[in-house]
Amino acid sequence: MQFDIKDKSLARSGIARIEWADRFMPVLRSIRERFGREKPLKGIRVAACLHVTTETANLMRTLKAGGAEIRVCASNPLSTQDDSAASLVKDFGIATFAIKGEDKKTYYAHINAALDMNPHITMDDGADLVSTLHTSRRSQLENVLGGTEETTTGVIRLKSMEMDGVLEYPIIAVNNANTKHLFDNRYGTGQSSIDGILRATNILIAGTTFVVCGYGMCGRGTAARARGAGANVVICEVDPLRALEAVMDGYRVMPVQEAARIGDVFVTVTGDTHVLRAEHFKVMKGGAIVCNSGHFNVEIDIPALRKMSKKVKKAREFVECFQLRDGREINLLADGRLVNLAAAEGHPASVMDMSFANQALCAEHMAKNHKKLEKKVYDVPEKIDRWIAKLKLDTMGVKIDRLTKEQERYLSSWSLGT
Numbered sequence: 059m060q061f062d063i064k065d066k067s068l069a070r071s072g073i074a075r076i077e078w079a080d081r082f083m084p085v086l087r088s089i090r091e092r093f094g095r096e097k098p099l100k101g102i103r104v105a106a107c108l109h110v111t112t113e114t115a116n117l118m119r120t121l122k123a124g125g126a127e128i129r130v131c132a133s134n135p136l137s138t139q140d141d142s143a144a145s146l147v148k149d150f151g152i153a154t155f156a157i158k159g160e161d162k163k164t165y166y167a168h169i170n171a172a173l174d175m176n177p178h179i180t181m182d183d184g185a186d187l188v189s190t191l192h193t194s195r196r197s198q199l200e201n202v203l204g205g206t207e208e209t210t211t212g213v214i215r216l217k218s219m220e221m222d223g224v225l226e227y228p229i230i231a232v233n234n235a236n237t238k239h240l241f242d243n244r245y246g247t248g249q250s251s252i253d254g255i256l257r258a259t260n261i262l263i264a265g266t267t268f269v270v271c272g273y274g275m276c277g278r279g280t281a282a283r284a285r286g287a288g289a290n291v292v293i294c295e296v297d298p299l300r301a302l303e304a305v306m307d308g309y310r311v312m313p314v315q316e317a318a319r320i321g322d323v324f325v326t327v328t329g330d331t332h333v334l335r336a337e338h339f340k341v342m343k344g345g346a347i348v349c350n351s352g353h354f355n356v357e358i359d360i361p362a363l364r365k366m367s368k369k370v371k372k373a374r375e376f377v378e379c380f381q382l383r384d385g386r387e388i389n390l391l392a393d394g395r396l397v398n399l400a401a402a403e404g405h406p407a408s409v410m411d412m413s414f415a416n417q418a419l420c421a422e423h424m425a426k427n428h429k430k431l432e433k434k435v436y437d438v439p440e441k442i443d444r445w446i447a448k449l450k451l452d453t454m455g456v457k458i459d460r461l462t463k464e465q466e467r468y469l470s471s472w473s474l475g476t
């Protein structure tokens with residue numbers, strides 16, 4: 059078995075943490091048990107490009123239990139947990155290509171190593187497998203049955219491929235499942251982004267002016283958790299509906315240029331580029347902390363910040379202090395990469411339980427139904443989404459009401475009124 063990881067001897071810590079995460083992933087575990095009996099992925103080769111974490115390890119175990127042959131690589135150069143990668147190789151026999159802090163060349167070498175297996179199914183977080191297959195490895199496209207995509211940014215890339223008529227195989231947008239983006243993006247990114255900021259800086263959030271750029275699912279979660287920790291939260295948006303929602307949720311809303319003058323901490327979660335740039339750095343307070351939790355490290359214009367600085371020094375692990383010519387300092391966390399994954403451990407397992415249950419079931423759905431699907435981006439089938447919600451509630455011991463026959467009739471009839 060081929061692999062490229064930091065150090066196999068880290069597996070002992072990896073397996074302990076993977077098993078700990080598994081305790082909080084009952085939905086995925088129940089799928090793993092069924093997959094073990096039914097082997098729905100027998101003979102299917104899956105290339106996965108995901109954050110290589112304990113939760114991802116449990117997803118890989120599940121696919122393997124289902125009979126799949128797997129190769130996994132990192133979807134971000136900084137998000138790999140080296141001990142999880144070691145355990146994937148040593149304890150679970152899964153070909154893994156991921157090293158925390160890998161450079162761009164190694165990152166793409168790892169993507170190519172995963173694709174060397176000639177996959178039937180691609181499982182992406184950010185669409186890097188899909189884009190590599192569609193550019194430099196086109197001859198392999200004919201073997202691919204379909205794919206899945208984990209995140210908002212990847213879905214946006216894939217939809218634009220579909221619109222341009224260049225997408226060569228069907229993809230299920232796992233991100234769009236309600237049991238994914240309403241929970242993982244909001245509660246997962248919300249909590250873990252704050253966790254990343256705290257681990258990197260150890261600041262007191264209470265009393266700070268905390269600026270969140272982007273009020274999508276991730277932004278809502280991050281803003282709510284920052285407010286819960288006592289911050290004065292400011293939201294910056296470009297969409298009037300989202301901005302209005304933020305106002306009604308009780309936040310101050312203003313353009314980034316105004317927020318830049320008053321913020322102590324800035325988090326970008328937009329999926330957009332250069333949201334924080336030179337004109338904003340020019341007016342920021344000395345000591346401001348800037349970080350990103352959106353998918354790519356382009357939300358903060360780091361080259362511009364570098365250009366404005368006379369010196370850059372490492373202040374702490376994951377904190378680079380940019381000393382500007384006028385004497386102010388701006389602190390950048392985690393190189394502008396996903397702060398929750400780079401400086402902390404990503405989302406808690408119990409929320410990834412639902413996201414990865416979607417991944418596993420969508421891989422099964424793709425294996426069974428690919429012949430019926432066109433070269434399009436599909437939403438997760440509603441049946442899968444509702445099944446996951448129901449099972450998650452069951453595992454939490456939460457019971458809910460059922461419609462009575464009378465209510466069913468009432469809700470499906472147009473003739474019954476007052």
Ligand SMILES: NC(=O)c1ccc[n+]([C@@H]2O[C@H](COP(=O)([O-])OP(=O)(O)OC[C@H]3O[C@@H](n4cnc5c(N)ncnc54)[C@H](O)[C@@H]3O)[C@@H](O)[C@H]2O)c1
Nearest residue numbers: 209210211272274275276295296297328329330351352353
């Ligand atoms: N850190 C993580 O673990 C994690 C988890 C899930 C998603 N993501 C990523 O986070 C990003 C956001 O995801 P989401 O699901 O919240 O997306 P979303 O589309 O729901 O929200 C993004 C918001 O940003 C706003 N926006 C766009 N450009 C802006 C700008 N220049 N200034 C201010 N606001 C702007 C949009 O109007 C939108 O409301 C994506 O890149 C996604 O892939 C990260």
